[in-house]
Amino acid sequence: xxxxxxxxxSFDTYLSEETILKRVKEIAATISKDYEGRRPLFIAVLNxxxxxxxxxxxxxxxxxxxxxxxxxxxxxxxxxxxxVTSIGLEDDLFGKDVIIVExxxxxxxxxxxxLPKLIHQQPRSLxxxxxxxxxxxxxxxxxxxxxxxxxxxxxxxxxxLDYDGLGRNLxxxxxxx
Ligand code: IMP
Numbered sequence: 001x002x003x004x005x006x007x008x009x010s011f012d013t014y015l016s017e018e019t020i021l022k023r024v025k026e027i028a029a030t031i032s033k034d035y036e037g038r039r040p041l042f043i044a045v046l047n048x049x050x051x052x053x054x055x056x057x058x059x060x061x062x063x064x065x066x067x068x069x070x071x072x073x074x075x076x077x078x079x080x081x082x083x084v085t086s087i088g089l090e091d092d093l094f095g096k097d098v099i100i101v102e103x104x105x106x107x108x109x110x111x112x113x114x115l116p117k118l119i120h121q122q123p124r125s126l127x128x129x130x131x132x133x134x135x136x137x138x139x140x141x142x143x144x145x146x147x148x149x150x151x152x153x154x155x156x157x158x159x160x161l162d163y164d165g166l167g168r169n170l171x172x173x174x175x176x177x
Contacts, residue, residue, distance in 0.1 A: 004174055006157055006167045011174035015149065020131075020159055020173065021055060023148045027129060028059030031099065031146060040097040041065045042129075043089070043118075045110075047168070048103030051160035052131040052148075056101065071114055084113040093121040099146075103160050104132040108140035115142075132156065132173075151175075 001013050031040075039062070044053035046068050057066055069088040098118060105111060111128065118126060129146035136153040157163045158170030167174070 003177065004170075006163045006174075009163065010177045011157055011163075011167075012177050013172055014151075014156060014175035015159075015173040017159075017171040020148070024052065024055045024131070025059050027146050027148060028056050029061075031056075031129065032061040035062055035064070035097060035099075037062075038097050039063045039065065040099050041067065041090075041093070042099050042101050044068050044101040045103070046070045048160045048162065049101050049131070051168075052103055053101045056129065071110060084110060084117075086114065086117060089117070091121075093118060093123040096123045097125045098123040098127070100126070100128045102128065102130040104134065104156070105130045105142065105144060106134045106137050108138055108142045111142055112140035131159075132161075 004011050042053065042057060042064060044050065044066065047070075050068070053066065053068070057064070067088065067090060069086045071084050071086055100111065100118075102111065105128075115126070127145040128142065130144050131148040133144055133147045133150050134153045135150050155163065155176040156173050157167030158173045160168050161173070162168045
């Protein structure tokens with residue numbers, strides 16, 4: 001196990017590159033089977049999911065489309081809290097089989113706020129693929145169809161995930177010591 005520093009914090013190796021890629025391959029195989037004969041549209045949520053989306057997409061054995069979106073939260077004018085807007089979302093998801101690709105689902109708030117925007121466009125189906133899930137941290141329950149790893153409620157970096165902008169380039173996933 002190796003310890004690394006990112007900014008002011010220390011992290012231990014948690015998931016090796018080999019472990020991650022093996023699991024991503026398994027998820028790709030399951031999705032390829034589930035969506036055989038269809039042509040799903042993968043909507044990957046930036047920034048964190050770029051590496052997962054890339055490795056997952058490479059391993060698919062079916063035809064599929066991919067787009068990237070960015071979610072931005074802002075304080076709503078009403079008391080409803082953060083509202084999520086999206087940049088880069090296709091306008092026409094009607095009748096499409098959509099799979100959202102997320103790096104990590106923590107409280108679930110981000111996707112909980114964003115899903116109604118997608119559902120409003122009446123896709124034929126909508127599923128979520130999350131590489132990591134901190135199930136202990138759930139505040140907004142979501143149905144996650146494809147999960148890479150259920151992890152403890154500890155901060156992680158690497159494989160696309162950052163701590164204050166750094167650590168995304170790491171091939172492995174590291175956990176706060
Ligand atoms: P949620 O809205 O609480 O589910 O949080 C989702 C977002 O928070 C993710 O897409 C990440 O950008 C960020 N996040 C949550 N936990 C971590 C972590 O352990 N490391 C890095 N980013 C995280």
